[in-house]
Amino acid sequence: MGFLELEHIHHSYYSSTQAKEVLRDINLTIQEGEFVSFIGPSGCGKTTLLSIIAGLFPSTEGKVFIDKEEISPHNQSLIGYMLQQDYLFPWKTIEENVTIGLKIIERNKKSHKVTANALLQEIGLPHVGSYYPRELSGGMRQRVALARTLAVNPKILLLDEPFSALDYQSKLKLEDLVVETLKAYHKTAILVTHDIGEAIAMSERVFLFSANPGTLHRVFEIPTELQELSPFDVRQHPAYSEVFQTIWKELESLG
Numbered sequence: 001m002g003f004l005e006l007e008h009i010h011h012s013y014y015s016s017t018q019a020k021e022v023l024r025d026i027n028l029t030i031q032e033g034e035f036v037s038f039i040g041p042s043g044c045g046k047t048t049l050l051s052i053i054a055g056l057f058p059s060t061e062g063k064v065f066i067d068k069e070e071i072s073p074h075n076q077s078l079i080g081y082m083l084q085q086d087y088l089f090p091w092k093t094i095e096e097n098v099t100i101g102l103k104i105i106e107r108n109k110k111s112h113k114v115t116a117n118a119l120l121q122e123i124g125l126p127h128v129g130s131y132y133p134r135e136l137s138g139g140m141r142q143r144v145a146l147a148r149t150l151a152v153n154p155k156i157l158l159l160d161e162p163f164s165a166l167d168y169q170s171k172l173k174l175e176d177l178v179v180e181t182l183k184a185y186h187k188t189a190i191l192v193t194h195d196i197g198e199a200i201a202m203s204e205r206v207f208l209f210s211a212n213p214g215t216l217h218r219v220f221e222i223p224t225e226l227q228e229l230s231p232f233d234v235r236q237h238p239a240y241s242e243v244f245q246t247i248w249k250e251l252e253s254l255g
């Protein structure tokens with residue numbers, strides 16, 4: 001059994017008049033410390049699947065296991081979420097934003113400060129603890145959102161298009177930082193993205209979903225020589241465009 005295991009996940013959304021089948025029989029295994037991406041046509045159920053993995057709502061059928069335990073309120077704290085928007089509280093300082101989750105789960109304030117400072121250092125923003133979010137750029141705020149997610153020490157990070165609102169240069173820099181930081185902390189991560197290049201550059205495996213209803217169509221193993229590089233360097237490697245073409249063709253074939 002892997003670290004994260006999905007068994008026969010089916011999901012439908014129900015309204016008063018109809019049921020809409022969104023996910024059909026999703027089975028997959030992700031190992032501890034692995035970085036994978038979910039890609040697929042719009043509406044194929046990627047965000048729904050992330051929400052089920054996070055335990056935000058149960059799937060209609062099937063089971064999610066983390067470290068051999070079925071997902072429940074007891075082990076939900078093993079999961080951290082990073083979204084397209086940073087959702088920092090504008091009236092709180094950066095340090096307070098980073099430690100907000102910690103305050104909920106433990107009260108020792110001294111250790112919060114130490115954790116915040118260490119994480120701000122890690123993300124390359126050691127001097128912004130007393131700033132407010134409005135004083136930072138979009139890229140800097142997303143780095144703070146990463147620090148806030150890591151502060152509560154989740155085992156698995158769910159990254160739902162966290163770079164899509166950023167300019168291209170900030171996005172490339174943040175991709176490098178995220179991969180480097182998650183590797184250093186040995187985190188398991190799932191990235192949802194519409195950007196095939198980003199999926200190749202950051203992941204060890206890319207899961208391609210098809211739509212109507214969402215099914216797991218194919219899994220692509222990223223060549224080892226690319227996995228060893230930073231996301232920026234992956235894009236410069238001769239093997240990158242070949243992998244891109246292969247995934248692109250498969251995505252196109254889904255219509």
Ligand SMILES: Nc1ncnc2c1ncn2[C@@H]1O[C@H](COP(=O)(O)OP(=O)(O)OP(=O)(O)O)[C@@H](O)[C@H]1O
Nearest residue numbers: 013014020022040041042043044045046047048049
């Ligand atoms: N709360 C909901 N109630 C009813 N239908 C929903 C709900 N949330 C999502 N859907 C529908 O489920 C399908 C899958 O949505 P989801 O957001 O999971 O897909 P996605 O692959 O993440 O899409 P995108 O790539 O566009 O972000 C879509 O058809 C969407 O309209």
